[in-house]
Amino acid sequence: MFCEKALELIRELHRMNDGQLPTFNEDGLRQVLQEMEALYEQNQNDVNEAKSEGRTDLIPSIKLRHCCLLRNQRCLTAYLYDRLLRIRALRWEYGSVLPANVRFQMCAEELQWFSQYKKSLAIFMRSLGGGEGLDITQDMKPPKSLYIEVRCLKDHGEFEIDDGTVILLKKNSQHFLPRWKCEQLIRQGVLEHVMS
Amino acid sequence: MNMQSYFPVPPGVGMEENFLSLDDILLSHERLPVRSDCAFPRLGFLEKSADTQDIAEGTKMELPLWLTKGLYEKKRKVVSVELPKVYREGWRTVFNADPNVVDLHKMGPYYYSLGSQLLHFDSPENPDIAQTLLQTFIGRFRRTMDSSQNAYNEDTSAVVERLDSLEKGASCLM
Secondary structure: OOOHHHHHHHHHHHHOOOOOOOOOOHHHHHHHHHHHHHHHHHHHHHHHHHHHHOOHHHHHHHHHHHHHHHHHHHHHHHHHHHHHHHHHHHHHHHOOOOOHHHHOOOOHHHHHHHHHHHHHHHHHHHHOOOOOOOOOOOOOOOOOOOEEEEEEOOOOEEEEOOOOOEEEEOOOOEEEEEHHHHHHHHHHOOEEEOOO | OOOOOOOOOOOOOOOOOOOOOHHHHHHOOOEEEEEEOOOEOOOHHHOOOOOOOOEOOOOEEEEEHHHHHHHOOOOOOOEEEOOOHHHOHHHHHHHHHOOOOOOHHHHOOOHHHHHHHHHHHOOOOHHHHHHHHHHHHHHHHHHHHHHHHOOOOOOOHHHHOOOOHHHHHHHHHO
8 A cells, every 4th residue: 555654754753752853764755755756657647548548437546646645745744744843842841952962863954943943932032021031941830949959960061150150060969059040951961950 | 851842733623633643644544444436447456355457346445544535425436435343333332331341442542533534434324423432432431530530559551451542642631
């Protein structure tokens, strides 16, 4: 049956229902596009034959191939769109700089989309709060306190907080830091919130 | 990394599908027993049981839902759809008697969604099918909601195993 490869792409994404981004399946995409080209060509030939030789009996087959073309188109569009939804989520989970291993999963056009999305979001955030700007990617859950105790899970080097103090984030060191500064690092797995 | 910001396109409600929903695309891959009401020249290779160049009129085969929906025409010149077992009168009686008995994952796992999609094919049994789908969901809803709300430290896998995909989705939200 046609459109099996297209469905594989969908299954690939559906398997990762936690929002992780798998590697861009360029090969799979190309195979689906090839199948679409072949279907289209066969239909063109059949349509010409139907018109010139009055072979209306070919019409059901033309219709079937057309359904397959639409199906492939649907699968490809849904595949690309769902990936964009995951990539958009990355900006909110990881921040504006993506780790290299995540960037590697994206194709060139997706990277471009990400940087444009970042820009749009930044422009929007700057316009909030009467022109002063507001970082809405912080405090995704209502915070319970201003400062939190964190433990460093891996070496992250120097970290500057708002009053200019520089903290050295060494593995296993513990610090008492402003919540809003730590949020992103917590999400990235560098720091761990210590709850006493 | 728990992606709380990933919001996939949800499946459609009732007889509607959402074009971009991964769930709906997978649902529409399910196969239906179908009979061709006309010939499909040059497509014999799709039909594995016969070795012919064309699909002859009157051939019984299994086609995916998406293709069946695409080919179906009300005037009935193209394909006729048979009801899969689970939606026929025999099974409907079972569901009406006690909806909690059935293992919907084994019977589906898209029992409700596929059942709703079947309504597109103008079977005379449509009103009964629709009624059974609704009553089955209502009948099972209380148990699935109960077990999802009160599952603290309990192993609910035995219950979850027998749920249809729609029920599984609903219980995750609770």
